[in-house]
Amino acid sequence: MKPRAREILRVERLSKTFGRVPACSTVSFSLRQGEVLGIVGESGSGKSTLLRCLAGRIQPDEGKVLVASDDHVVDIWAMDEASREQFLPTTASLIHQNPRDGLRLDISAGGNIAEPLMAAGGRHYGSLRATALEWLEKVDIEGWRIDDLPEIFSGGMQQRLQIARGLATHPRLVLMDEPTGGLDVSVQAKLLDLLRGLVRELGIAVVVVTHDIGVARLLADRLMVMQRGRVIEEGLTDQVLDDPHHPYTQLLVSSVLQV
Amino acid sequence: METDLAFxxxxxxxxxxxxxxxxRMIRRAILKAVAVPGYQVPFGSREMPLPPGWGTGGLQVTASLLGRDDRLKVIDQGADDTTNAVSIRRFFAEVSGVATTERTGEATIIQTRHRIPERALTEDQIIVFQQPQPEPLRRFITEEAVARKIHAFARYxxxxxxLYEDISRLGHIAMSSDYPVVVNGRYLxxxxxxxxxxNPKLHRSRALALFGAGRxxxxxxxxxxxxxxxxxxxxYPFTVQRFEACCSACGxxxxxxxxxxxxxGxxxxxxxxxxxxxxxxxxERTES
Structure with a gap:
């Protein structure tokens, strides 16, 4: 039997309230290397808040976010800000729904990929350039566009560039917020293919937040359904989508248009 | 209110x-700045009889350093005889009565804009820079709070x-002035x-260098x-520009x-x- 893959992320009873609105209530789950966890739910169900708590952007009111480092496990919200800022950028990447939030549009595509590498201490232009080229190729952007500004790229290309930037530092954990949102269906399909390939190739752990059941089915190994800040159902993706138990999940699945 | 002893x-x-x-307030800021090399210390900048951008920061630093025995040199773009240099030198001669000089070796305090004198400075000299923009990150980071965090976490x-963009577009690092430095291995x-x-003159310089940004x-x-x-x-190591020519006046x-x-023509x-x-x-004798 294959030994179980290493646990990369464990969330324990995480809660976050905005004023009187509970955005996340006692959410717990764990994620292993090479695994893709989908979080589905309608707008306002707390998916994005949860993701931001994992990415170190929003401090949860309660609960722990445990992330594996090289030799031990750290609670990112128990660390001081300086150590967290040191630890997270090399460990976890956040891919935004809108590539404009995750890219610098006024610097070249190559510069965008090189920036996190330079932040992590890369000080050799030649190797930064080589890494940028290698990643552009991986995300199907032609190498000669390396010095072009992402401003002139199409939406799909910008999103692929954002993914290259997010993955170039070899994070253990990738957090995606609606990675295919705002793209047309054929571009979405290509992007999903690319993401699936990369996840398998690199063996990273991924949390993908989406309201698109199709994306969840294609990408995720396991699924968590959220409603009003609570996890109401979870399990293997096929299980949850083919045999939904909770009435809300049933509604969600039956709302998808069949073509 | 304390009596103004020097009045x-x-x-x-x-x-x-x-x-x-x-x-006294400015001297405190200076002491703190010296204690944390490269760190930008806030101070309560005063209105000076000079428009901001003409050297009010340097002026205030110099004013707080001057003693009766000091000898002041002021240069602007390397020259002692340009308008800004002349008027600042006259200003201090007027309001403090300290001696002034154009000779680098004789000065105890040198206020400067845009240059460091060619003659190597010594340990009993202080060089005061007039600085329009003290934040090297400002061109990329418009929010002050974010810039301060970057300094705090040293994530530069x-x-x-x-640098990357310059090399990829032009083949070399194109910044030729205000070239950012890391001081004491810590602060940008x-x-x-x-x-x-x-820039190389700042490295292990014998003289204390102070940078004042008034605005x-x-x-x-x-x-x-x-x-x-x-x-x-x-x-792509740091290099300084070279001149093909030599000085046509002194060689x-x-x-x-x-x-x-x-x-x-x-x-x-x-x-x-x-x-x-x-x-x-x-x-030549350069005494004014």
């Missing part, structure tokens, strides 16, 4: 223009983006708009014998040169930007 009865101004409490990757700092030619209300310092490293890549080959157009010549250095080499 002279037959003079309307305090010694060196600023009142004693203000000078964003600064290298500029701006050396004020001096040509990068002068931005910041002071930072490079203490004597401090490591100052100009940003670069391992395969210097090692100084920073200004280009002068001689006529409408396009004839040109190069002369030292540091006028005192040039005059000394020509053996």
């Amino acid at each position: 002279d009865d037959d003079d309307v101004y305090s010694f060196a223009y600023l009142d004693e409490m203000t000078k 990757g964003v600064m290298y983006v500029r 700092a701006s050396p004020s708009p001096i040509p990068k030619f002068d 931005e209300r910041r002071i930072h310092a490079i203490p004597p014998f401090t490591e100052v490293k100009s940003l670069d890549f391992a395969d 210097a080959q090692d100084s920073y040169l200004d280009e002068i157009l001689l006529d409408d 396009g004839r040109r010549a190069f002369v030292c930007s540091d006028t005192a250095y040039c005059a000394e080499r020509r053996g």
Whole structure:
């Protein structure tokens, strides 16, 4: 039997309230290397808040976010800000729904990929350039566009560039917020293919937040359904989508248009 | 209210223009800046009889340093005889009565804009820079709070983006002045708009270097014998510009040169930007 893959992320009873609105209530789950966890739910169900708590952007009111480092496990919200800022950028990447939030549009595509590498201490232009080229190729952007500004790229290309930037530092954990949102269906399909390939190739752990059941089915190994800040159902993706138990999940699945 | 000890009865101004409490506040900021090399210390910048951008920061630092025994030199673009240099030197002569000089070797305090004198400074000299923008990250990070966090966590990757972009577009690092440095292996700092030619002079300099930004209300310092490293890549090391010509007045080959157009036909010549250095080499007496 294959030994179980290493646990990369464990969330324990995480809660976050905005004023009187509970955005996340006692959410717990764990994620292993090479695994893709989908979080589905309608707008306002707390998916994005949860993701931001994992990415170190929003401090949860309660609960722990445990992330594996090289030799031990750290609670990112128990660390001081300086150590967290040191630890997270090399460990976890956040891919935004809108590539404009995750890219610098006024610097070249190559510069965008090189920036996190330079932040992590890369000080050799030649190797930064080589890494940028290698990643552009991986995300199907032609190498000669390396010095072009992402401003002139199409939406799909910008999103692929954002993914290259997010993955170039070899994070253990990738957090995606609606990675295919705002793209047309054929571009979405290509992007999903690319993401699936990369996840398998690199063996990273991924949390993908989406309201698109199709994306969840294609990408995720396991699924968590959220409603009003609570996890109401979870399990293997096929299980949850083919045999939904909770009435809300049933509604969600039956709302998808069949073509 | 404390008695203004240095106030002279037959003079309307305090010694060196600023009142004693203000000078004390600025000296505190300077001490802190020296204690944390490269760190920008906020201070309560005062209104000066000079528009912001003309050297009010340097002026205030100089005012708080001056003592009766000091000898002041003021240069602007390396020259002692330009308008800004002349008026600041006259200003201090007027309000403090300290001696002034154009000779680099004789000065105890040198206030400067855009240059460091060619003649190596010594441990009993202080060089005061007028600095328009003390924040080297400002070109990329518009939010002050974010910039301060970057300094606090020493995550200067964003600064290298500029270097990367220059090399990928132009084949070399194109910044030729205000070239950012890392002071004492810790803080990223701006050396004020001096040509990068002068950056190596800051490294392990014997003189204390103080940078005053009046409008931005910041002071930072490079203490004597401090490591100052100009940003670069391992395969694109920092280099200074070289001149093909030598000074047409004194023949210097090692100084920073200004280009002068001689006529409408396009004839040109190069002369030292540091006028005192040039005059000394020509053996002229430069005392004003």
